[in-house]
Amino acid sequence: MSETPRRPPLMPLDDALARLLAAAAPLGRTEIVDTFDADGRVLAQDLVSALHVPPQDNSSMDGYAVRAADVRAAGVELPVTQRIAAGHAGGPLAPGSAARIFTGAPMPAGADAVVMQEDTQALDDGARVRLNVVPTPGQWVRAAGEDVTRGAAVLQKGERLAPASIGLAAGIGMASLPVAARPRVALFSTGDELVMPGAVPPEAMQPGAIYNSNRFFLRALLHRLGCAVSDLGIVPDDRDATLQALRQAADGHDLILTSGGVSVGEEDHIKPAVEQLGALDLWQIAMKPGKPFAYGSIAAPSSRRDAPNVDAPPSTVCHFMGLPGNPVSSYVTFLLLVRPFLLRLQGARDVALPTLAMRADFTLAKADKRREFLRARRNAQGGLELFGNQSSGVLTSAHWADGLIDLPAGQTIAAGDMVRFIPVRELLA
C-alpha cells in the first residue's frame, strides 16, 4: 500500500446515510407471529378493523343506565328493571325505569346516560333507585367506535410495534400479525489486540491486549432492533481468517457487521478480503467520533435456503458494514447509520433519528472541522450537560449519556444556546 500523502475528501454524514438507505432495499420476507410475540417487530401489512371498538355504546362507570329525560331533578326515584353486567346484553329500557349497569356493559336500547353508583341510593333491596344528580345525555357513556371505526386501518404497514400497538391489534381481534422477518446479521470483531472477556484474567493480559467490548454492545443493539444475530466472535488480523469468516457470514445472512479493520493502515485485512468476494467502499465520513466506515456487499449464492414460513424470495446479496474499532465511534456510527439501515431492511416507515431542541448548560470553546456527536445528559434544570472526556476511546461517555448533541461542523457552544439533541435512550426502545 502506498503511503504517499493523501487527504481523502470527507463525505458528509447525510450523504453517507442517503447512500446506505438507497442500498437498503426492504428484504420483503415476512412471517406470521403470535400477537404476544410481536413487540418490536415491523408490521408487514396494514391492519384493517372488521369491527367497531368498542362494539356498542357502553357504560364507563358502575351505576344506573337511564333515559336522561326521565331524571329532570335530583332525587328522582325509578324502578330498577334489569341488571346488565359487562359481557351481557340487556333488553330495551322502558321509559321511566333504570337499569343497574356495570363498567363496560353495553347500554340498553333507549338509555342515553349513566348515573354513577356514588350518586345514587339503592332502595327496596335494589328494586328501586334514588338518583341524586341530574344526568346529561351521553354522561358516562362510551360511544361505539370511539376508539376504532370498522374499516379503519388501525396500524399501517411499516410501523414498528410497541406495547400499545400490540394492545390495539389485539383489540380488533388479531391473534397473530404479519411482520417483517428478522434481518439475519453476522457479527464479528477484528483485531489481534482483542481478548475475549473470561479468556484471560486482567492480571495476565499481555501488553497491548484489550478486552473485546464492541461486540457486546453491538449484539445488544442488534437484538433491540429485532435482528437474528450470528456471532462469529473475534477474527484475527489475517487475510485467510478474514476471507473465511466473510465467506461463512455471507451465506444465509442479510448483513455482515464488523468492528475494527476499516482505517487506512496496511494491517487492515477487511478491505482486500471483501473486495475479493464482492465490492467495498471505504468512506471517510465528516463526523466525530466515527470517521472511518466501510460499506460493501458480497454475493450470497446459497442464501436461497430460507426458513419455511417465509413467503418472499430472499435477497441474494449480503450487505457488508465495517464500523471503526474505537468503541464510541462504533457505538455512534451504529446508531446513526446501521440502525436506520436495519429498520429499512425490515420495511420500517420511519427510520429518521428523532431530535429535540434543548438548552446547553455548558460551554464548548473549541470547534471541530467535523460534525460532532457529543455525549450529553439532561440535568434537573431541563438543560444538557456534557461528559468531560469526549475521546472516541472512552465508552464510559456513552454509558453516562442520555443522548447525543448533533453539533454542526465548525460550531462552538455557549451556555444557554439551543442545540439539537438525539435522545438515544429512546432510540434503544
Add this chain to the structure above:
Amino acid sequence: MSETPRRPPLMPLDDALARLLAAAAPLGRTEIVDTFDADGRVLAQDLVSALHVPPQDNSSMDGYAVRAADVRAAGVELPVTQRIAAGHAGGPLAPGSAARIFTGAPMPAGADAVVMQEDTQALDDGARVRLNVVPTPGQWVRAAGEDVTRGAAVLQKGERLAPASIGLAAGIGMASLPVAARPRVALFSTGDELVMPGAVPPEAMQPGAIYNSNRFFLRALLHRLGCAVSDLGIVPDDRDATLQALRQAADGHDLILTSGGVSVGEEDHIKPAVEQLGALDLWQIAMKPGKPFAYGSIAAPSSRRDAPNVDAPPSTVCHFMGLPGNPVSSYVTFLLLVRPFLLRLQGARDVALPTLAMRADFTLAKADKRREFLRARRNAQGGLELFGNQSSGVLTSAHWADGLIDLPAGQTIAAGDMVRFIPVRELLA
C-alpha cells in the same frame, strides 16, 4: 354491598407511589448471567475494574510513533526502526527514530506522539519516513486509563444495564455479571366481556363482548422490564374462579398483576377474593385516566422452591396489583405505578419517571379536578400536540403518543405554555 352515597377521598398519585415503593422491598435474589445476556437487567453488585482501560498509552491513528522533540520542523526524515501492530508490544524507541504504528497499538517506551499516516511519506521502501507536520506531545495518543482507571467502580449496583454499559463491563474483562433475578409476575385479566383474539371472529362476537387487549400490552411491558411472566389468561367474573387463579398465582410469584375488577361495583370479585387470601386496599387515585387501583398482598407459602442459581432467601409474600380495565387507564397506571415498583423489586437505583419541560402547541380549555396524563406527541416545531380523544377507552391515543403530559389538577393549557412531558418511548427501553 351497600349503595349508600359515598365519595371516598381521592389519594394523591404521589402518595400512592410512595406507599407502593415503601412496600417494594428489593427481592434480593441474584443470579449470574453471561454478559451478552445482561441487557436490560439490574446490576446486583458494583463492578470494580482490575485494570486500566486502555491498559497502556496507545495510538489512536495509523501512522508513526515519534519523540516529538525529534521533529521540530515539517519535513524531518527519520529511520523506521520497528513496526508495532495492535495487540503487539514494541521495544523502546531509540532517540532520533520512528516506529511504524497502527491504531490501538501500544506506544513504545520513549515515544510521546503519533504522526498520522496521511501526514507522512514512506521512503526507501519503508526503511525511512518523512514527517510532513510537527507533532505536539501527546498527539494521537490515548492515555492509559483514560476510559477506566484500575480500582474504579465502573458500574454501580442498582444500574439498569443498557448496550453501552454491557460494552463497558466487557471492556474490564467481565464475561458474566451478577444481576437481580427476574421478578416473577403472574398476569391475568378479568371480565366476562373479554374474548381472546382468535377465539371468535369479529363477525361472530356477541353483543357486549370485546377482545382482550390489556393483557397484550401488559405482557409486553412486563417483558421490557425484565420480568418472567406467567400468563394465566382471562379469568371469569366469578368468585371461585378468581380465588383459584389467585391461589395458583400466589405460588412462586412476586407479583400478581390483573386488569379489570377494581371499580366499586358488586360485579367485581377481585376485592373479596384477595381479602380472603391476604389483604387488599382499593385506592381511588386523583389521576385521570386511571382512578381505581388496588394494592394488596397474598401469603405465598410454597414460594421457597426457587431456581437453583438463586442465592438469597425468597420473599414469602406475593404482592397484588389490580389495574383498571379501561385500556388507557391500565396502560398509564402501569407506567406510573407498576413500572417503578418492579424496578425497585429488582433493586434499581433510579425508578423515577424522567420529565422534560416542553412547549404546548395546543389549547386545553377545560380543567379537570384530577391530575391528568394527556397523550401527546412531539411535532417538527419542537412543541407538543394533543391526541383528539383523551377518553380512557381510546387505546389509539397511547399508540399515537410519544408520551404523557403531566398536568396538575385544576389547570388549563394555553398554546405556548410550558408543560411537563414524560417521554414514554424512552421509558419503554
